[in-house]
Amino acid sequence: MIVTQDLCKTFPGRGGHGSAVEAVKNVNLQVKQGEIFGFLGPNGAGKTTTMRMLTTLLPPSGGSAHIVGHNLARESKYIRQEIGYVSQKGGCYELATGYENLVLQGRLYGLSRAAAVHKADELVQSFHMEEYCHRKVKTYSGGQRRHVDLGMGVMHNPKLLFLDEPTTGLDPTSRTNFWDEIKKLRERGITVFLTTHYLEEADSLCDTICIMDHGTVAAQGTALELKRHVAGDVLSIGMSPDAFAQAKALLETRPDVRDIQTTADALKLYVDAGEHALPEILPLLVQAKITVTTLEMARPSLDEVFLKTTGRSLQNEDGKEAAQ
Ligand SMILES: Nc1ncnc2c1ncn2[C@@H]1O[C@H](COP(=O)(O)OP(=O)(O)OP(=O)(O)O)[C@@H](O)[C@H]1O
Numbered sequence: 001m002i003v004t005q006d007l008c009k010t011f012p013g014r015g016g017h018g019s020a021v022e023a024v025k026n027v028n029l030q031v032k033q034g035e036i037f038g039f040l041g042p043n044g045a046g047k048t049t050t051m052r053m054l055t056t057l058l059p060p061s062g063g064s065a066h067i068v069g070h071n072l073a074r075e076s077k078y079i080r081q082e083i084g085y086v087s088q089k090g091g092c093y094e095l096a097t098g099y100e101n102l103v104l105q106g107r108l109y110g111l112s113r114a115a116a117v118h119k120a121d122e123l124v125q126s127f128h129m130e131e132y133c134h135r136k137v138k139t140y141s142g143g144q145r146r147h148v149d150l151g152m153g154v155m156h157n158p159k160l161l162f163l164d165e166p167t168t169g170l171d172p173t174s175r176t177n178f179w180d181e182i183k184k185l186r187e188r189g190i191t192v193f194l195t196t197h198y199l200e201e202a203d204s205l206c207d208t209i210c211i212m213d214h215g216t217v218a219a220q221g222t223a224l225e226l227k228r229h230v231a232g233d234v235l236s237i238g239m240s241p242d243a244f245a246q247a248k249a250l251l252e253t254r255p256d257v258r259d260i261q262t263t264a265d266a267l268k269l270y271v272d273a274g275e276h277a278l279p280e281i282l283p284l285l286v287q288a289k290i291t292v293t294t295l296e297m298a299r300p301s302l303d304e305v306f307l308k309t310t311g312r313s314l315q316n317e318d319g320k321e322a323a324q
């Protein structure tokens with residue numbers, strides 16, 4: 001659905017002391033059909049800039065991209081017909097009702113009045129907008145407004161939908177409801193490309209996650225791949241400290257053991273895949289007559305991945321933002 005090669009964007013002369021801002025540097029992305037692709041990164045990482053280039057709104061300074069099979073540089077007209085875009089700010093007309101906004105959007109995309117009305121009815125039902133859709137948008141809550149934005153993004157049945165921070169500012173319940181709507185779009189075969197600051201959103205919603213930092217891709221993969229790639233699963237095996245040396249000697253030569261550390265009463269084993277390592281490691285310890293007192297298997301959080309790949313925690317920035 002999306003392939004980019006060394007995509008770049010430099011804004012001339014507007015950075016500190018009038019220098020150029022390299023907002024996006026050599027970004028290579030691959031987005032598969034039917035997936036929810038999450039673009040994760042702190043403020044200023046280059047997420048919106050990348051999205052604006054992919055949606056044909058901003059010409060790249062370098063590199064190339066194909067969107068839904070069309071060349072970004074030469075076939076933007078075709079790309080626009082295939083994609084939907086919901087910007088960070090949204091695009092509803094405040095003085096019209098949500099329903100009128102939907103129909104107008106359909107008409108702007110060339111649907112007949114009957115087809116636009118039919119599609120708007122379908123979306124009102126699907127996104128549960130019956131209660132408020134005939135009121136003016138200016139009276140809506142943030143969540144209701146985001147639902148209308150989402151509806152406007154899919155009025156013309158795009159194959160690929162871009163959502164820039166669709167859930168920022170929503171309360172936790174509205175946010176999880178919104179995730180359900182996005183998953184419904186995926187069930188209908190729509191590929192979704194979204195940006196977010198929320199780690200738990202990327203973790204539970206996105207099939208593939210791309211971590212952006214300072215205009216470059218810091219890491220890309222499924223949540224599980226990223227977690228394993230960065231730190232591996234952690235097996236904490238409780239035992240008497242007297243047995244540490246023997247257990248270490250027994251386990252450190254295994255190819256799937258990346259690192260072994262000790263705490264006061266446990267051996268911490270960093271392994272490629274905990275579910276495979278555990279059933280093989282336990283019998284070894286039993287055979288060596290080492291008594292295992294406690295056992296725990298844990299996966300690193302996405303924030304740990306973020307910390308390891310960028311040297312910073314996104315959680316703090318997230319928290320700061322929530323407090324604003
Ligand atoms: N038109 C512009 N002119 C100059 N600099 C720009 C322009 N648009 C964006 N930038 C800069 O490019 C960098 C990336 O901005 P971008 O909006 O892509 O970040 P983002 O990852 O979407 O951040 P956020 O999470 O805050 O939305 C920032 O340093 C920003 O100030």
Ligand SMILES: [Mg+2]
Nearest residue numbers: 047048049088
């Ligand atoms: Mg942005």
